[in-house]
Each structure stands twice: as C-alpha cells, then as structure tokens.
Amino acid sequence: MNRQQYIAIGAALVLFLAMYFGCETRPAQVRNLEKSRSLSLEVTGIENLMQEARKKLSASDLASLDALTSSMANDSLATLEMLSSKWYELGQAAIAGHYAEQLADIRKDESSWSIAGTTYLLGLKSATDEKTRQYCKAKALSAFEKAISLNPGNVDHKINKALCFVELPDEGNPMQGILQLRELNQKHPDNVNVMVQLARLALKTNQLERAKERLQQALEREPDNKTANCLMVETLDALGDKVNAAKYRERCKK
DSSP states (O other), X not given: OOHHHHHHHHXXXXXXXXXXXXXXXXXXXXXXXXXXXXXXXXXXXXXXXXXXXXXXSOHXXXXXXXXXXHTTTTOHHHHHHHHHHHHHHTTOHHHHHHHHHHHHHHHOOHHHHHHHHHHHHHHHHHOOSHHHXXXXXXXXXXXXXXXXXXXXXXXXXXHHHHHHHHHSXXXXXTTHHHHXXXXXXXXXXXXXXXXXXXXXXXXXXXXXXXXXXXXXXXHHHOTTOHHHHHHHHHHXXXXXXXXXXXXXXXXXXX
C-alpha cells in the first residue's frame, strides 16, 4: 500500500475509536430499558417487602388488602390512606410509609410529608434487618426534608430528622443525631420536645441525673406533658426515688 492508503486507513481507525469510546453505542431502546430498571430499583425494593409480608398474613387480611388495591381507581386518596393504615395495623410500618409517601406526593403539603416521615421512622425503629432499616431511614430523611422545605420554622420536623440518625447513625459518625438534637436545644432552648428527646437518650444511656434535669426543665414549661411525666416516672424509679415517682405517675396515666 502507498502512503495515501495508510493515511486513509489511519483516519478511519481514529474515527472508529472516537465513535466507539466517545459516543453512546447502545440502541435507544436498550438505554431506556436500563434507565427504567434503575428507576424501578426502589419500587422493586418495596415490592420485595410486600411479598415477604404477605407470606405471613391471614387469608382475610390478604383479601382486605387486595380489595383496597382494586378500588384504587375510584378514590385513590382515600384508598392510599386506608392501605397505609391497614399495613400499619398489620405491623408493617415500612410498607405503611410507602403509601403515606404516595399520598404526600399527591397532596404536597407539610402535614402529609411529616406523616410519611414519621411512619418511616417508626419502621426504622421496629425493623430488625439492616436492609429494611436503611430503606426506612433514607425514606424518612427525604420526607422530613420536604416537610422542612415547606415550613423551615417547624422544629419538630428537624427533631424527627435528627432521630433518624439517632436510630441508625451514618457509618463513622455515631454522635450525629445527638449532636443535631443538642444544636436544636441551643437554638430553641424553650422547646419541650427537644428536652424530652434528650432526656430519653440520657435515660437510655443510664445518665439518670441528666435525664431528671432535662425532664424537670420540660415539666416546668409543660406540667401536663404526658411523655415527660412518664419518662420522669421511669427515671425516678431507676434512681430508687419511689415517693417522688408516684407524684408523676398520675399525670403519666392521663
């Protein structure tokens, strides 16, 4: 071959390599299918949870769920509410959260996102396997972020977000949730819910005097706060102070 032919072959090779490595060579149908599979990973996850849960249900519970699902076209909002409630009643908070999230995605209001996040948070607390816990944590955080974006002034959403990290800390950052709660306490020193959550954590880690102090602060502001009164009973019982514990027991029962 002469010099011109070598140049032509070289140019063709360069063009081929550029097209192969620099351009998308997969057919559009294949690319769309792969994209669809990627987007459906999350759906497949919830479907797997449902499949596993359904194996443990009675025939009557399965019939109720199937009847609700088949009625979705008639009133989707009401059906989503009932499905979420039914799955929660059956002890499947992660699946209940899925339907609460769908409802929030339709309504797009603060309250709905808060309910979805709280339901997933309950799923995070009750789940025993790591995959479900990670799923619930990610979903809860997303829902609380949306609630916060709609109402940044609502401290409860930020408390619940912090509790996600308390329940399941990010790897290498075990104090993340506790530090977030402490920061909220500094910014909102009169917020009773923050005090109660910090007291609960102190009690959980056997810091009884610290828990008592937090609860006293909370009850000074809200004497009839049921959660604070019940935690105070538990704290004083652990301290061996049965006499003072009795003073809070009646308010705990209300």
